[in-house]
Amino acid sequence: MAFAECIRLSKHFGGVRAVNDLSFKVDEGEILGLIGPNGAGKTTVFNLLTGFYRPTSGSMLFRGRELSGLTPPDIVGLGIARTFQNIRLFSNLSVLDNVRSVLYRHARYGFVEALLRSPRVRLCERHVHEKAMEYLEEVGLADRAHDRASHLPYGLQRKLELARALALEPVLLLLDEPAAGMNPEESMNLVELIRDIREKHNLTVILIEHHMDVVMTLSHRIVVMNFGEKLMEGSPEEVQSDVRVIEAYLGEEYAGAYRR
Amino acid sequence: MLLQTAITGLAIGGIYALMAVGYSLVFSVLNFSNFAHGSVIMLGAYAGYFILTKAGASFPVALAGSMVAGAVLGITNERLAYRPLRVRNARPLYFMISAMGVAIFLENLVYATLGAHFYSYPEVLGRSIVRIGGASIGILDLFALAFSSVAITGLHLFLHRTKSGLAIRACSFDMTVASVFGVRIDRTVGLVFGLAGALAGLSGIFLGMKYMAYPTMGWITNKAYVAAVIGGLGSLPGAVIGGIVLGLLETFVSVYVSSIIRDVFSFSALVLVLLAMPNGLMGKYVEEKI
């Protein structure tokens, strides 16, 4: 049984086939790169996996469990977390509160208890606060805990999203273009951070990325998509030298040049 | 009796449809509920009244005048109360609050300045009755129905046959992409509000003629909102269908059950439709880009 798997997954929006008959497996503990030109359907795959879209056909399995039809909160409960292409932070909240909001899912008290602010509530608050700070320290944002999320520079906002995803204690982490907008130095720092996080938390990662250096350095395997379908999959070396991939990204002329 | 009820229902349904279309037009392009639509309708009714009485103009002039007044009001409303929010990408809640503010402001401004009088329109079209089958329909209702159909058809043709209409439809799908393709957003949005305002002005004068002009008549528009939701927010055909269906159903309930239940009925209908079809009959579910 594969750790996670898409089997003939399709998502059609009217006439547009965002994802078409896509199948691939993810092994436990690996970092799988998901690449392809813009519009290839990569983020749609994430949206399907996390329950924001329902598949038109096909299925998605996670640890043997069918994901289609589950709501995002359910899927989070199974241990899947994701970051978003266009960062989705709680802008008006502080950095600390952004992470705290995620940790409240462990709260085990009822509404009446909440109204009365029982000792259990207060204990939960303290616990949440501590854990949130831990996650912030891990990504290096602890010193900015009380800043407003919208005031953070772009690179740090991405880190905050990462911290928030980690706070969900996932086993499968979906990263959607985490290096977008970063310069080469920042990208390499990010690579290190992702590696460390994966080690420390025993994660499996699916990574959508356009920065080829990041993808090729991090991924154990890569799936290439184009026009909603799987073009090929293989190791970074195999993918880099595949003519079809080059053609998909750069067009036929360059592929022709490459062949020669 | 059945036919009569149907015809009466159709008459009021036509007005609901006209109001609902103006509201849905704004919703479909900007994705927000213009709760100030009712005030424009109300001011259209007043405009028509004053044009007829104070300016002593003829009916066609009054008709045109209230449409123009509505359009101008709509455009000004957008410029002052919504554009500042739109350019900041404010969240939908803020738009609704601003719209509500405009509605309360205008309604009570009229109340405070002109007073609570109910202004009664002069007899413009006469009181003759037209007989269809065994049923009768007033000449005013018939005219309103006919003119509304013309207006809505005109809108449809405008949206589908002109370049500006194409710009509007492009914006309703994706404003950012539309602007990349050269659509002038500010101008197009202004146009949308102008059109919606004109339709509102038209609804206003018809309502004014049918009933009367008074400050709180904007709240009749609530029926239009319900109609638009039933038909599906954002869909113009849905608004028309929703308006007519609501008008018919309400009238049937009013005649065969009890006229008091009428308002309760429209609310229940709303809840039931939403339970069964969360996006109304023909609603456009705007999938936010995730």
Added chain:
Amino acid sequence: MYIQGVLTVAMINIISTAGLAVFTGFTGLFSLGHAAFMAVGAYTSAILTYFVKAPYLLALAAGVLASCFLSALVGYPTLRTRLRGDYFAIATIGMGEATRVILENLKITQGARGLPGITQYTTLPVAAAAAAVVLLLARNMLASVYGRNAVAVREDAVAAEMSGIHLLRTRMISLVFSAGCAGLAGGLYAHYLAFIQPVMFTMVQSTQITAAVVCGGTGSLTGPALAAFVFTVAPELLRAAQMWRLVIYGLMLVLIMVFRPQGLMGYRDLSWQGVLSLSDRLRKSVAGGKDGKG
């Protein structure tokens, strides 16, 4: 005596405003129908004390429960979609109308003429105590998981779902809480005024409460409470006619949205720390000015 009356009404308004602050300010949803929840609370409790001679607290509780029930009924079908609050807003308009019609036509409510002769249980101490309790409960709720979830949903519904938060559940809890507050306010009001009529609970009331929340600040509890107090007291001082008051509220709503959507207090609450730090800053800037610096 007159001042007592005004203050009592102010306390009652603080209660309904606190509820709406939770719903609109913290959960980010627009409601045009909270006056209807007040009406339900008012009539339920008044009918119980008037016809059945029920104890005051019990009647108030019943009013609260009735409002909560109504809000759940309206909220469930309309709060389900991921993004749009429009359906709910329009449904609340319809609910307001429907409630008014029903109240005007039931025998037990004595129709449009209203229900007179209600015992005046609500005195200033009672209202003030109730306001204090409600503010405390609201603050506790907002500081708990229920409030945090509501804020997350307000900020970004998609990200909130991806953080494990159930949208409908969160919104419903906020709604029912705020409706309960409105119901309590209605019950208190009925037993203060000793007379209620359906027309007392219309869009006008909903607008005033909304204006107080918006001006006081989204994301703040003390801001709206303060605003509610000012909005009750100031017009009495100025002897402003009802209709001009509303013109100003309407204008304020637009101006605030355009120029300062976060309202007076923004996302902060009044606290001793806040007051102290504000006075600190003021002192520093004055001292700095004197030195020719800053």
